[in-house]
Amino acid sequence: MKVPTMYWLPKLHKTPYKYRFISSSSHCSTTKLSILLTSTLGTIKNLIINCSNKAFENSGINYFWSVKNSLEVLDKLHAYIGDFESVQSFDFSTLYTTLPHILIKKKFTHLIKWAFKKSECEYICSNSFRSFFSSNKQKNYVNWTCFDTIYALEFLLDNIFVRFGDSVYRQVIGIPMGTNCAPLIADLFLYCYELQFMTKISKDPSKQHLIHKFNNTFRYLDDILALNNDDFSMYTKEIYPVELTLNKANTNNDHCPFLDLDIYIINGKLNTKIYDKRDDFSFPIVNYPFLDGDVPLSPSYGVYISQLVRFARVCNNVLDFNERNLCITEKLLHQGFRYHKLVKTFTKFYHRYKDIIRKYSSTCRLLIRSGISHPIFYGNILYKAQKCQYSPLKLTKPINRLIKKGYSYDTVVRSLKIAYFGVNIDSLIGSLHRH
Structure with a gap:
């Protein structure tokens, strides 16, 4: 039997510094089971998303707060009609390691039974790459019945072991960060409570005014963004189990970070720019290619384009876009990139991605002049x-x-x-x- 080892990672963006424990589960006895469960739970999650979207179309109630990434949050923020009054962010402290096994089993038993009933299929056919509901068994797949899925999840929860030094411990509370299906388990576990809360207030005439407020809630795993909802902190204990502690992350309701978004409100208008927690570190970060080695040039300059696309999608103000461009080009110039090639690459980006750069109402030459750092000397000259x-x-x-x-x-x-x-x-x- 192969037991995962435990290691420790510092959280250098916290003041004072904090830490997290990771279970190195890439090669252990339960890895294959965890990978199959990840695929299976992903199919159940997709079914939930489809049903929640249909429910929102019919009733106007958002039962599913979970988001895939910051781009989904941006799309929903841009689609919002009305003034922006406040924005708040929250995060769970030690989410993974405080989830009670008995509650996970209870919630997932109900959720899995609902999914099989809703799909009207007898099996979920899974492998390492994909899974789907099916009425018949499929070759080259593991064919899970409802009972099999519940049993596999409970077996995994009951057999979580980690090795630390010469000792082996069994985890009886929470799930380890590092096992493949841990994020999905945490995500769907929180969804069960959010669904329960939204269903409750929709049926209570005295609380139906809260539906619109909580509709504008977004959650990525253990990070929550609440838009125009000053009452969110009052209901956190009513939404989530008492074992979980939810902390408010921002002090000013006009400004908060969420994922890689820095969100701020000015005169009722919401603005976004790039947020990178590494900017707060007191030491330099090693990232992006160094061209003094054997790294191919074309993919390296392609990295610059990919970052420009990210900046343009997030920053709705040209000054914020230029600020991030100046920051990255200064770093790239110190790592062997050539100024004239950066200019050429930016020009290629400008003409290729006009749909996301058009909002700045600025010419390519002006963006180059204002947004690309200059080296100590020009190599082409x-x-x-x-x-x-x-x-x-x-x-x-x-x-x-x-x-x-x-x-x-x-x-x-x-x-x-x-x-x-x-x-x-x-x-x-x-x-x-x-x-």
């Missing part, structure tokens, strides 16, 4: 200078074109002085135009 070593004035027109495109005059002059060290180039510098 050094290269041009080497070709015109004995006739510097030939560089006047091409360099003026570069300055017009957004190159920094001071950095251009510095680059020329490096290229023509010990040579008098006052006539060349005097022929350059400031923009």
Whole structure:
């Protein structure tokens, strides 16, 4: 029998520093079972989403608060009609390790039975890659009945072991972070209580005014965003079991972070920009490719485009977009990226993703001038200078074109002085135009 080991990770974005324990479950005796359960519970979750969407269309009640990612949150925020009054974020402290097994078993038994009844199928056919409801057994799949699914989940919960040093422990409260199906179990467990609460207030005439407020609630695993709902904190103990502790994450109801979104309200209008908890670290973070190694150039500059797409989707203000662009390009320049290639890559991004960049009402040249950091010197100007070593004035027109495109005059002059060290180039510098 292979038992997962436990290791510790610091949470450096917290003040003071906190920590989380992870169970290294990638190669243990229950890994295959956990992978199959992940696939199976994912199919049940998709059924819940479809039914919840249909219920919202018919009744206007949002029974399913869980979201896949921040883009789904953005889409729902953009679709919201009305003024924005407040925004609050909450998170559960130690969600995974405090879930009572008896409650998980109770809620999932009811949920799984409901799913099989709703699907009108006898089996969920699963493998490591996909699963689906079926009325018949399928080859090359594990065919779960309702009883099999419930039994497999209970077996996994009853056989959670971790090794720490020379000792082996059985976890009797909570589920370990690190096992494959842990996020789905936590997500659907919380959904059961949220469904119960929304059903309760929809049937109580004295609380039906709360439906509209709680409809604008979004949850990603243990993080919750409540929009225009100052009453949310009053009902948390009524929604979730007492074993779970929910803490408010923001102090100002006009501003809060959620996932990679920094959300703030100004004059009733909601604005979003990028939030990265690593910005608060007191030490530099190693990320993005270093071009002084054997990393291919094309995929490396593709990383820059992917980040620009993310920035443009999230930031609805051009100043916020330029701020993130300046930050990433400064880092990329220090890691071997070339300024003129960054400009070329940005131009490609601008023309390829006009649908998300159009909202800034800004030209490509202006975004380049305001959003791309400048290096200590321009490598392409050094290269041009080497070709015109004995006739510097030939560089006047091409360099003026570069300055017009957004190159920094001071950095251009510095680059020329490096290229023509010990040579008098006052006539060349005097022929350059400031923009």
